[in-house]
Amino acid sequence: MLALWIVLAVVVATLVVGLVVVVPRRRRGRRDSGSGSATTATIDAPPGAIPRTGAEPAPVAARPEEPEPEVGEPPELRDRMGKTRGLFSGYVRALRSRSSVDDEAWDDLEEALLRADVGVVTTTALLEDLRSRVHAGELRGADAVVAALREDLRRSLDTTAGTGLSYEGDGTCVWLFVGVNGVGKTTTIGKVARREKAAGRSVLLAAGDTFRAAAAEQLDLWAQRTGVEIVRGAEGGDPSAVVFDAVQRAQARGNDLVLADTAGRLHTKVNLVEELKKIRRVADRPPGNVNEVLLVLDATTGQNGLTQARQFLDAVGVTGVVLTKLDGSAKGGIVIAIQRELGLPVKLVGLGEGPDDLVPFDADEFVAALFD
Ligand code: GDP
Numbered sequence: 001m002l003a004l005w006i007v008l009a010v011v012v013a014t015l016v017v018g019l020v021v022v023v024p025r026r027r028r029g030r031r032d033s034g035s036g037s038a039t040t041a042t043i044d045a046p047p048g049a050i051p052r053t054g055a056e057p058a059p060v061a062a063r064p065e066e067p068e069p070e071v072g073e074p075p076e077l078r079d080r081m082g083k084t085r086g087l088f089s090g091y092v093r094a095l096r097s098r099s100s101v102d103d104e105a106w107d108d109l110e111e112a113l114l115r116a117d118v119g120v121v122t123t124t125a126l127l128e129d130l131r132s133r134v135h136a137g138e139l140r141g142a143d144a145v146v147a148a149l150r151e152d153l154r155r156s157l158d159t160t161a162g163t164g165l166s167y168e169g170d171g172t173c174v175w176l177f178v179g180v181n182g183v184g185k186t187t188t189i190g191k192v193a194r195r196e197k198a199a200g201r202s203v204l205l206a207a208g209d210t211f212r213a214a215a216a217e218q219l220d221l222w223a224q225r226t227g228v229e230i231v232r233g234a235e236g237g238d239p240s241a242v243v244f245d246a247v248q249r250a251q252a253r254g255n256d257l258v259l260a261d262t263a264g265r266l267h268t269k270v271n272l273v274e275e276l277k278k279i280r281r282v283a284d285r286p287p288g289n290v291n292e293v294l295l296v297l298d299a300t301t302g303q304n305g306l307t308q309a310r311q312f313l314d315a316v317g318v319t320g321v322v323l324t325k326l327d328g329s330a331k332g333g334i335v336i337a338i339q340r341e342l343g344l345p346v347k348l349v350g351l352g353e354g355p356d357d358l359v360p361f362d363a364d365e366f367v368a369a370l371f372d
Pocket residue numbers: 179180181182183184185186187188218264324325326327328349350351352353357
Protein backbone atom coordinates (compact mmCIF):
# COMPACT_ATOMS: atom_id res chain seq x y z
CA MET A 1 0.00 0.00 0.00
CA LEU A 2 2.84 2.34 1.00
CA ALA A 3 4.55 1.53 -2.31
CA LEU A 4 1.39 2.54 -4.16
CA TRP A 5 1.29 5.91 -2.30
CA ILE A 6 4.97 6.50 -3.14
CA VAL A 7 4.36 5.79 -6.87
CA LEU A 8 1.34 8.17 -6.92
CA ALA A 9 3.34 10.92 -5.21
CA VAL A 10 6.15 10.57 -7.78
CA VAL A 11 3.65 10.82 -10.70
CA VAL A 12 1.98 13.96 -9.28
CA ALA A 13 5.37 15.59 -8.60
CA THR A 14 6.49 14.88 -12.19
CA LEU A 15 3.31 16.46 -13.61
CA VAL A 16 3.68 19.60 -11.46
CA VAL A 17 7.36 20.04 -12.44
CA GLY A 18 6.47 19.50 -16.11
CA LEU A 19 3.82 22.24 -16.03
CA VAL A 20 6.08 24.72 -14.28
CA VAL A 21 8.97 24.19 -16.72
CA VAL A 22 7.31 23.54 -20.13
CA VAL A 23 4.51 26.14 -20.25
CA PRO A 24 6.70 29.23 -19.79
CA ARG A 25 9.08 27.86 -22.46
CA ARG A 26 6.23 27.50 -24.91
CA ARG A 27 5.09 31.05 -24.25
CA ARG A 28 8.61 32.31 -24.76
CA GLY A 29 8.80 30.27 -27.95
CA ARG A 30 5.69 31.98 -29.30
CA ARG A 31 7.07 35.42 -28.47
CA ASP A 32 10.32 34.49 -30.20
CA SER A 33 8.59 33.44 -33.40
CA GLY A 34 6.60 36.71 -33.37
CA SER A 35 9.70 38.82 -33.27
CA GLY A 36 11.19 36.56 -35.96
CA SER A 37 8.47 37.46 -38.48
CA ALA A 38 8.96 41.15 -37.79
CA THR A 39 12.63 40.76 -38.65
CA THR A 40 11.73 39.00 -41.90
CA ALA A 41 9.43 41.87 -42.87
CA THR A 42 12.28 44.30 -42.37
CA ILE A 43 14.61 42.16 -44.44
CA ASP A 44 11.91 41.95 -47.12
CA ALA A 45 11.93 45.72 -47.65
CA PRO A 46 13.08 46.46 -51.21
CA PRO A 47 16.82 46.98 -51.40
CA GLY A 48 17.75 50.46 -52.46
CA ALA A 49 14.38 51.85 -51.41
CA ILE A 50 14.54 55.60 -50.98
CA PRO A 51 12.20 56.96 -48.30
CA ARG A 52 9.50 59.07 -49.84
CA THR A 53 9.30 62.67 -48.76
CA GLY A 54 5.72 63.13 -49.90
CA ALA A 55 6.83 65.83 -52.32
CA GLU A 56 8.65 64.57 -55.40
CA PRO A 57 8.53 61.05 -56.75
CA ALA A 58 11.40 58.90 -55.66
CA PRO A 59 12.56 55.88 -57.62
CA VAL A 60 11.94 52.70 -55.72
CA ALA A 61 13.33 49.41 -56.85
CA ALA A 62 11.21 46.41 -55.99
CA ARG A 63 12.95 43.09 -56.16
CA PRO A 64 10.85 40.05 -55.44
CA GLU A 65 12.20 37.05 -53.57
CA GLU A 66 10.43 34.51 -55.74
CA PRO A 67 8.81 35.68 -58.97
CA GLU A 68 6.06 33.52 -60.42
CA PRO A 69 7.06 30.57 -62.58
CA GLU A 70 7.62 30.75 -66.31
CA VAL A 71 4.85 31.90 -68.63
CA GLY A 72 2.35 29.13 -69.33
CA GLU A 73 0.44 28.20 -72.47
CA PRO A 74 -1.66 31.14 -73.68
CA PRO A 75 -5.41 30.52 -73.74
CA GLU A 76 -7.23 30.03 -77.06
CA LEU A 77 -9.37 32.93 -78.25
CA ARG A 78 -12.04 30.48 -79.33
CA ASP A 79 -12.26 28.82 -75.91
CA ARG A 80 -12.50 32.09 -74.01
CA MET A 81 -14.86 33.98 -76.31
CA GLY A 82 -17.77 31.79 -75.28
CA LYS A 83 -20.36 34.52 -74.71
CA THR A 84 -19.94 36.36 -78.00
CA ARG A 85 -19.50 33.11 -79.84
CA GLY A 86 -22.62 31.53 -78.31
CA LEU A 87 -24.71 34.55 -79.24
CA PHE A 88 -23.44 35.11 -82.76
CA SER A 89 -23.01 31.56 -83.96
CA GLY A 90 -26.58 30.79 -82.81
CA TYR A 91 -27.94 33.43 -85.20
CA VAL A 92 -25.65 32.21 -87.99
CA ARG A 93 -26.86 28.62 -87.59
CA ALA A 94 -30.49 29.76 -87.70
CA LEU A 95 -29.79 31.80 -90.84
CA ARG A 96 -28.09 28.90 -92.58
CA SER A 97 -31.09 26.67 -91.95
CA ARG A 98 -33.38 29.03 -93.88
CA SER A 99 -34.39 28.21 -97.40
CA SER A 100 -34.30 31.85 -98.51
CA VAL A 101 -33.01 35.18 -97.29
CA ASP A 102 -36.27 36.99 -96.57
CA ASP A 103 -36.94 40.16 -94.54
CA GLU A 104 -37.02 38.17 -91.34
CA ALA A 105 -33.57 36.74 -92.11
CA TRP A 106 -32.15 40.23 -92.67
CA ASP A 107 -33.72 41.37 -89.39
CA ASP A 108 -32.14 38.44 -87.56
CA LEU A 109 -28.75 39.18 -89.06
CA GLU A 110 -29.03 42.81 -88.06
CA GLU A 111 -30.01 41.79 -84.55
CA ALA A 112 -27.04 39.41 -84.32
CA LEU A 113 -24.57 42.11 -85.33
CA LEU A 114 -26.09 44.74 -83.07
CA ARG A 115 -26.30 42.44 -80.07
CA ALA A 116 -22.65 41.49 -80.54
CA ASP A 117 -22.02 45.26 -80.44
CA VAL A 118 -20.60 45.61 -83.92
CA GLY A 119 -22.36 48.99 -83.81
CA VAL A 120 -25.08 50.66 -85.88
CA VAL A 121 -22.79 52.36 -88.38
CA THR A 122 -20.79 49.24 -89.21
CA THR A 123 -23.83 46.95 -89.17
CA THR A 124 -25.74 49.21 -91.57
CA ALA A 125 -22.78 49.42 -93.93
CA LEU A 126 -22.22 45.65 -93.90
CA LEU A 127 -25.88 44.78 -94.47
CA GLU A 128 -26.42 47.35 -97.21
CA ASP A 129 -23.52 45.88 -99.10
CA LEU A 130 -24.81 42.32 -98.69
CA ARG A 131 -28.36 43.26 -99.71
CA SER A 132 -27.17 44.94 -102.87
CA ARG A 133 -25.11 41.88 -103.76
CA VAL A 134 -28.14 39.65 -103.19
CA HIS A 135 -30.28 41.91 -105.41
CA ALA A 136 -27.63 41.89 -108.09
CA GLY A 137 -27.78 38.08 -108.07
CA GLU A 138 -24.16 37.84 -106.94
CA LEU A 139 -25.14 36.03 -103.74
CA ARG A 140 -27.74 33.27 -103.77
CA GLY A 141 -29.14 31.67 -100.64
CA ALA A 142 -28.40 31.93 -96.92
CA ASP A 143 -25.12 30.04 -97.06
CA ALA A 144 -23.71 32.46 -99.61
CA VAL A 145 -24.79 35.46 -97.51
CA VAL A 146 -23.17 34.00 -94.40
CA ALA A 147 -19.96 33.26 -96.31
CA ALA A 148 -19.90 36.81 -97.73
CA LEU A 149 -20.48 38.33 -94.29
CA ARG A 150 -17.67 36.26 -92.91
CA GLU A 151 -15.37 37.48 -95.64
CA ASP A 152 -16.44 41.13 -95.12
CA LEU A 153 -15.78 40.95 -91.40
CA ARG A 154 -12.42 39.35 -91.98
CA ARG A 155 -11.52 42.04 -94.49
CA SER A 156 -12.57 44.83 -92.14
CA LEU A 157 -10.04 43.45 -89.67
CA ASP A 158 -7.25 43.55 -92.22
CA THR A 159 -6.00 46.81 -90.77
CA THR A 160 -4.47 44.65 -88.06
CA ALA A 161 -1.89 43.37 -90.54
CA GLY A 162 1.59 44.09 -89.23
CA THR A 163 0.35 45.32 -85.90
CA GLY A 164 2.90 43.69 -83.68
CA LEU A 165 4.13 45.86 -80.86
CA SER A 166 7.02 48.11 -81.77
CA TYR A 167 10.46 48.25 -80.14
CA GLU A 168 12.08 50.23 -82.93
CA GLY A 169 14.18 53.34 -82.73
CA ASP A 170 17.03 54.64 -80.64
CA GLY A 171 16.93 55.09 -76.92
CA THR A 172 14.82 53.47 -74.28
CA CYS A 173 11.62 52.01 -75.65
CA VAL A 174 8.54 53.27 -73.78
CA TRP A 175 5.01 51.92 -74.02
CA LEU A 176 2.37 54.13 -72.44
CA PHE A 177 -0.89 52.61 -71.25
CA VAL A 178 -3.95 54.86 -71.19
CA GLY A 179 -7.58 54.20 -70.37
CA VAL A 180 -10.23 54.93 -67.77
CA ASN A 181 -10.13 53.35 -64.32
CA GLY A 182 -11.36 49.81 -64.02
CA VAL A 183 -10.81 48.73 -67.63
CA GLY A 184 -7.91 46.48 -66.63
CA LYS A 185 -4.95 48.76 -67.30
CA THR A 186 -2.82 47.69 -64.34
CA THR A 187 -3.55 44.03 -64.89
CA THR A 188 -2.64 44.41 -68.56
CA ILE A 189 0.67 46.07 -67.72
CA GLY A 190 1.46 43.20 -65.35
CA LYS A 191 0.59 40.62 -68.00
CA VAL A 192 2.62 42.46 -70.68
CA ALA A 193 5.61 42.71 -68.32
CA ARG A 194 5.43 38.98 -67.81
CA ARG A 195 5.23 38.25 -71.54
CA GLU A 196 8.06 40.61 -72.41
CA LYS A 197 10.28 39.29 -69.64
CA ALA A 198 9.63 35.74 -70.81
CA ALA A 199 10.67 36.87 -74.31
CA GLY A 200 14.03 37.88 -72.86
CA ARG A 201 13.55 41.63 -72.52
CA SER A 202 14.35 43.48 -69.34
CA VAL A 203 11.37 45.51 -68.27
CA LEU A 204 10.87 48.40 -65.89
CA LEU A 205 7.45 49.61 -64.73
CA ALA A 206 6.54 53.26 -64.14
CA ALA A 207 3.63 53.86 -61.76
CA GLY A 208 2.37 56.96 -63.55
CA ASP A 209 -1.07 56.94 -61.94
CA THR A 210 -0.16 59.03 -58.92
CA PHE A 211 -3.79 59.97 -58.24
CA ARG A 212 -4.68 56.63 -56.74
CA ALA A 213 -2.38 55.10 -54.16
CA ALA A 214 -4.08 51.78 -54.85
CA ALA A 215 -2.98 51.88 -58.50
CA ALA A 216 0.70 52.11 -57.55
CA GLU A 217 0.24 49.42 -54.89
CA GLN A 218 -1.35 47.10 -57.41
CA LEU A 219 1.35 47.73 -59.99
CA ASP A 220 3.95 47.11 -57.29
CA LEU A 221 2.38 43.71 -56.64
CA TRP A 222 2.65 42.88 -60.34
CA ALA A 223 6.29 44.01 -60.31
CA GLN A 224 6.99 41.64 -57.46
CA ARG A 225 5.05 38.76 -58.99
CA THR A 226 6.84 39.24 -62.28
CA GLY A 227 10.29 39.99 -60.94
CA VAL A 228 10.73 43.37 -62.60
CA GLU A 229 11.63 46.74 -61.15
CA ILE A 230 9.17 49.54 -60.60
CA VAL A 231 9.58 53.29 -60.22
CA ARG A 232 6.96 54.86 -57.98
CA GLY A 233 6.28 58.42 -56.92
CA ALA A 234 4.52 60.05 -54.02
CA GLU A 235 0.74 60.04 -54.08
CA GLY A 236 -0.42 63.20 -55.81
CA GLY A 237 3.07 63.77 -57.24
CA ASP A 238 3.79 64.73 -60.82
CA PRO A 239 3.23 61.68 -63.03
CA SER A 240 5.53 63.01 -65.75
CA ALA A 241 8.34 63.10 -63.17
CA VAL A 242 7.73 59.43 -62.40
CA VAL A 243 7.90 58.53 -66.08
CA PHE A 244 10.98 60.72 -66.49
CA ASP A 245 12.68 58.97 -63.55
CA ALA A 246 11.73 55.60 -64.98
CA VAL A 247 13.25 56.40 -68.38
CA GLN A 248 16.44 57.70 -66.77
CA ARG A 249 16.71 54.65 -64.58
CA ALA A 250 16.01 52.29 -67.49
CA GLN A 251 18.69 54.02 -69.53
CA ALA A 252 21.20 53.80 -66.68
CA ARG A 253 20.47 50.15 -66.06
CA GLY A 254 20.19 49.14 -69.70
CA ASN A 255 16.54 48.06 -69.52
CA ASP A 256 14.93 47.32 -72.90
CA LEU A 257 11.46 48.51 -72.15
CA VAL A 258 9.55 50.88 -69.86
CA LEU A 259 5.86 50.13 -69.36
CA ALA A 260 4.18 53.25 -68.01
CA ASP A 261 0.81 53.39 -66.31
CA THR A 262 -1.16 56.66 -66.44
CA ALA A 263 -4.13 58.10 -64.56
CA GLY A 264 -7.55 57.08 -65.80
CA ARG A 265 -9.96 59.84 -64.88
CA LEU A 266 -9.72 61.52 -68.23
CA HIS A 267 -13.46 61.76 -68.68
CA THR A 268 -13.99 63.76 -65.49
CA LYS A 269 -10.85 65.88 -65.35
CA VAL A 270 -10.11 68.05 -68.32
CA ASN A 271 -6.63 68.89 -67.05
CA LEU A 272 -5.76 65.21 -67.26
CA VAL A 273 -5.79 65.58 -71.03
CA GLU A 274 -3.00 68.12 -70.69
CA GLU A 275 -1.25 65.88 -68.19
CA LEU A 276 -1.35 62.95 -70.57
CA LYS A 277 0.12 65.07 -73.34
CA LYS A 278 2.89 66.15 -70.98
CA ILE A 279 3.65 62.56 -69.96
CA ARG A 280 3.97 61.64 -73.58
CA ARG A 281 6.23 64.61 -74.33
CA VAL A 282 8.48 63.83 -71.38
CA ALA A 283 8.62 60.11 -72.16
CA ASP A 284 9.52 60.87 -75.75
CA ARG A 285 12.45 63.09 -74.82
CA PRO A 286 15.79 61.34 -75.44
CA PRO A 287 16.85 58.87 -74.21
CA GLY A 288 13.14 57.95 -74.10
CA ASN A 289 11.32 56.84 -77.22
CA VAL A 290 7.55 56.25 -77.10
CA ASN A 291 6.89 53.36 -79.46
CA GLU A 292 3.39 52.51 -78.36
CA VAL A 293 0.50 54.34 -76.76
CA LEU A 294 -1.89 51.54 -75.96
CA LEU A 295 -5.49 52.38 -75.19
CA VAL A 296 -6.96 49.80 -72.84
CA LEU A 297 -10.68 49.24 -73.41
CA ASP A 298 -13.07 46.94 -71.56
CA ALA A 299 -14.99 44.68 -73.98
CA THR A 300 -17.92 44.39 -71.58
CA THR A 301 -18.71 48.09 -72.01
CA GLY A 302 -19.17 47.64 -75.76
CA GLN A 303 -20.05 50.80 -77.67
CA ASN A 304 -19.48 53.01 -74.60
CA GLY A 305 -15.82 52.12 -75.00
CA LEU A 306 -15.79 53.94 -78.36
CA THR A 307 -16.84 57.20 -76.75
CA GLN A 308 -14.06 56.81 -74.18
CA ALA A 309 -11.63 55.94 -76.93
CA ARG A 310 -12.34 59.14 -78.84
CA GLN A 311 -11.47 61.23 -75.79
CA PHE A 312 -8.10 59.55 -75.55
CA LEU A 313 -7.50 59.82 -79.28
CA ASP A 314 -7.94 63.56 -79.00
CA ALA A 315 -5.52 63.75 -76.10
CA VAL A 316 -2.67 61.56 -77.19
CA GLY A 317 -1.77 59.66 -80.36
CA VAL A 318 -2.96 56.13 -79.73
CA THR A 319 -1.13 53.40 -81.65
CA GLY A 320 -3.40 50.50 -80.79
CA VAL A 321 -5.98 49.01 -78.47
CA VAL A 322 -5.75 46.36 -75.80
CA LEU A 323 -9.24 44.92 -75.46
CA THR A 324 -9.69 43.37 -72.02
CA LYS A 325 -12.34 41.05 -70.59
CA LEU A 326 -13.27 39.55 -73.95
CA ASP A 327 -13.77 36.35 -71.96
CA GLY A 328 -16.69 37.79 -70.01
CA SER A 329 -18.36 39.74 -72.78
CA ALA A 330 -21.05 38.96 -75.33
CA LYS A 331 -20.07 42.20 -77.04
CA GLY A 332 -16.95 40.93 -78.79
CA GLY A 333 -18.15 42.54 -82.03
CA ILE A 334 -16.69 45.74 -80.60
CA VAL A 335 -13.38 44.58 -82.10
CA ILE A 336 -14.85 45.26 -85.55
CA ALA A 337 -16.27 48.65 -84.54
CA ILE A 338 -12.94 49.72 -83.02
CA GLN A 339 -11.15 48.99 -86.25
CA ARG A 340 -13.75 50.30 -88.69
CA GLU A 341 -14.90 53.37 -86.78
CA LEU A 342 -11.74 54.43 -85.00
CA GLY A 343 -9.23 53.07 -87.47
CA LEU A 344 -7.28 51.57 -84.58
CA PRO A 345 -5.84 48.07 -84.58
CA VAL A 346 -6.65 45.80 -81.66
CA LYS A 347 -3.18 44.57 -80.74
CA LEU A 348 -3.78 42.48 -77.65
CA VAL A 349 -6.83 40.90 -76.07
CA GLY A 350 -7.39 40.05 -72.42
CA LEU A 351 -9.00 36.65 -71.95
CA GLY A 352 -9.12 36.35 -68.17
CA GLU A 353 -7.72 37.52 -64.87
CA GLY A 354 -4.76 35.13 -64.78
CA PRO A 355 -1.21 36.37 -65.46
CA ASP A 356 -1.03 34.55 -68.80
CA ASP A 357 -4.50 35.51 -70.02
CA LEU A 358 -3.38 38.03 -72.62
CA VAL A 359 -2.81 37.12 -76.27
CA PRO A 360 -2.00 38.97 -79.49
CA PHE A 361 -5.18 39.57 -81.45
CA ASP A 362 -5.56 37.19 -84.37
CA ALA A 363 -8.19 38.23 -86.93
CA ASP A 364 -8.50 34.76 -88.50
CA GLU A 365 -9.06 33.10 -85.16
CA PHE A 366 -11.52 35.78 -84.16
CA VAL A 367 -13.71 35.40 -87.25
CA ALA A 368 -13.49 31.61 -87.09
CA ALA A 369 -14.66 31.76 -83.46
CA LEU A 370 -17.71 33.78 -84.51
CA PHE A 371 -18.78 31.57 -87.40
CA ASP A 372 -17.52 28.01 -87.00
P1 GDP B 1 -7.46 49.49 -63.89
O1 GDP B 1 -8.26 50.30 -62.91
O2 GDP B 1 -7.75 49.90 -65.29
O3 GDP B 1 -6.01 49.45 -63.59
O4 GDP B 1 -8.05 48.00 -63.80
P2 GDP B 1 -7.45 46.72 -63.08
O5 GDP B 1 -6.23 46.25 -63.74
O6 GDP B 1 -7.41 46.98 -61.63
O7 GDP B 1 -8.59 45.62 -63.42
C1 GDP B 1 -9.93 45.77 -62.99
C2 GDP B 1 -10.52 44.36 -62.87
O8 GDP B 1 -10.62 43.76 -64.15
C3 GDP B 1 -9.69 43.42 -62.02
O9 GDP B 1 -10.55 42.65 -61.23
C4 GDP B 1 -9.00 42.53 -63.05
O10 GDP B 1 -8.68 41.25 -62.57
C5 GDP B 1 -10.06 42.46 -64.12
N1 GDP B 1 -9.52 42.15 -65.45
C6 GDP B 1 -8.51 42.76 -66.10
N2 GDP B 1 -8.33 42.22 -67.32
C7 GDP B 1 -9.24 41.20 -67.43
C8 GDP B 1 -9.56 40.26 -68.48
O11 GDP B 1 -8.99 40.22 -69.57
N3 GDP B 1 -10.58 39.38 -68.21
C9 GDP B 1 -11.27 39.41 -67.03
N4 GDP B 1 -12.26 38.52 -66.87
N5 GDP B 1 -11.01 40.30 -66.05
C10 GDP B 1 -10.00 41.17 -66.24
